[in-house]
Amino acid sequence: MADETPSGIPTHRPLPSVGMPLLRDDVRSTRQKQLLVVVALLAIAGIAAAVVALVPGPPPEGEGGEVPAAAEGPAVPLAVGFSPPHDAGPLAIDAGPPAPPPEPLAIESTGVPGGTRTTHAFGRAVGFRPALTNAGLSGADADALTTALTGVMDFRRCRPEHQIVVERDADGSLVRFEYRASITQIYEAVRDGSRWLGRQVDVPVQRTRLARGGTVATSLGAALDGAGLGRAMVGTFVETFDGRIDFNTETRAGDAFRILLDEERIDGQFLGYGTVWAIEYRSQRRGVLRAFWFETRAAAGGRPAEGDFHDETGRAVHGGWLRTPLRYDHISSPFNPRRMHPVLRRVMPHNGIDYAAGTGTPVWAAADGVITFIGARGANGNLVALRHEGGYETFYAHLSRFAPGLSRGDTVTQRQVIGYVGSTGRSTGPHLHFGLKRHGGFVDPGRELNGPGRMLPAAQMGRFRAQLASLRRELDAIEIPEVAVREAPEAHPVAATEDVMD
Ligand SMILES: [Zn+2]
Structure with a gap:
């Protein structure tokens, strides 16, 4: 331990062999790709919807041939702008006034005749209400929506990439509003008589338990990738076994892992990984490391569930602290x-x-x-x-x-x-x-901050032991596929200690 820093963490950067430096870039580029795809799809949907909306030609059957939406606000989502309303001729070219507000990401039909659903990025708005007026909402509507969603969503957490969805009827009146912070975090406001009612949209997520195992040949990241989990899962191993193994320096070819975790999907589309229920790393340097997730407090009253990884005795693997409060050099x-x-x-x-x-x-x-x-x-x-x-x-x-x-x-x-x-x-x-x-x-x-975590209170031990027994059974049942390890195992030092936990 004398060669370690006081924090117990070596002071050099991660070695490429661990696959860690790839982690953040991987995640970032994947997210960027997903975002690009979404934006592209929305743009296509928007163009298609605009064409559908405009091709039929005759103006809407409104009172006095009034043009919906166009007169309403500065965003002018539909490209009706510069043709006279009675002109059923060619599509209007949206020349636009100088420095218009940001273009909507998409314009679709709501399914109701004449109804439109327009999607805008939150963008560079300085606040929630300005973002609404940027999206073409009137001051009165923006005020009503802000009131309806106060206490429902946290306006301080608005981000430029979040989306604002505005639904209007054929008269151009606002009928529904949606704020999309992520695929699963959606808020809406709907008309309830004379006032607006704000609430979080319940997005049903399908969870499937996955059981995976693998052997490290070149890096933990590559092994996780090979098991179909993706390199981003390296972070889960690093954080779970923080203080017990240093994956930068102590990973050896021939080490193995097993993991039980939830996969989350919406409408069959992969969303991400949820709870990791059990995780094992079989290290030649540090023995067999295992941790089991245990929910110490169930979700209630809008507050998410709380839980932590525990060892087989019921002691939390972490002391409840981040050992380091940043990613440092x-x-x-x-x-x-x-x-x-x-x-x-x-x-x-x-x-x-x-x-x-x-x-x-x-x-x-x-x-x-x-x-x-x-x-x-x-x-x-x-x-x-x-x-x-x-x-x-x-x-x-x-x-x-x-x-x-x-x-x-x-x-x-x-x-x-x-x-x-x-x-x-x-x-x-x-x-x-x-x-x-x-x-x-x-x-x-x-x-x-390195000390062991707390033991579970006696009142929770019964439930913990029952859950532990079933998680251990599931974990032990995972077969670890053999992988050709390029280097001879004897080239690597092997810890003198035998598996300490099995
Ligand atoms: Zn200092």
Whole structure:
């Protein structure tokens, strides 16, 4: 252990052999591809709908030949704009006024004669209501929708790629509104007599339990890919067995894994992976590592279920903390109560760990907590301080900026982004100074946050044991396919310890 840093984490970057550097790019490019496909499909749908809407020619049978929608707002979703309403001639060319609001992503028919459904990106709007008026809604409609959805959705979480769907009837009146934050997170507002009713749309997700196993030949990422799970699953192994094995340096050809997890689909279309129920890594260096998911609190009243990975004795595999509150390059200065200060040339305690990382790297809350300070504070530069359960406080210094919308007294959840790495205050380069206090005194986060997690309370042990028995049975039943390992196994060191948990 002497060659390790105080946090127990080697300070070098992941080796390519683990397949980890590919992870984030893979995910990003896959998401980009999915987004492109969606945008392309929407665009095609939009063009088709516009053509369908315009080809028949005769103007809508409205009162006085009124043009729907066109007069309503600035977005003018239908390309009816510049032809006189009685002109049933060629399609209008949407020349558009200078600097119009962003084009809608799609225009479709609602199925009701004359009804339209127009999809807009949230885009660069500065808030929810401005996004609605950008999408062509009147101020009155925007106000009514904002009121209806207050408390239903969190307006601070709006993102440029989210979608706004506006449904109008043949008269151009708003009949339904939808906000799509993701495929599964959709909010709607519908007319309820004279007022609008906002609610979250229940999207039915089909879950199927998958059981997979594999042997590592070149990298864990490649092995997971070979098992049909995709390299992104590497992160689950790294996080679950954090502190028990270092996948950067201790992965060996011939190691094996087994995993039981849910696959989620909507209308048969693959959405992603859900709960990982049981996970095993058979390491030649570290023995057999296993963890089992256990729901410690069921979902209730709109609050999602809570759970954690536990070992076979019912102890949580993590101490409830993120061991590191960011993805960093290296530790530039460890916790040291007797550090010789590099500039001041005298012994000055270093009350935290300095993690070097690029400016703008997201910094996460190490655990659930309450913000006790957020702002500039002397040598700390931009600082966030959090108070946690059990007499703990954490400090995040030298930030370039804070996550938007946070203020003192706010509750944050573990892994929520609270700010971004910078070099503000007394700092010679971009890094995060991460400090930890227990009952008012500074302690080494590397040591303190590494402890084992809590045992499940006795009241939950019965349910845990029953679930464990069935998960173990399922996990043990997974056959690990043999894979030709290119290098001879004896070329790799094998841990002296036998499988400790079986
Ligand atoms: Zn520091």
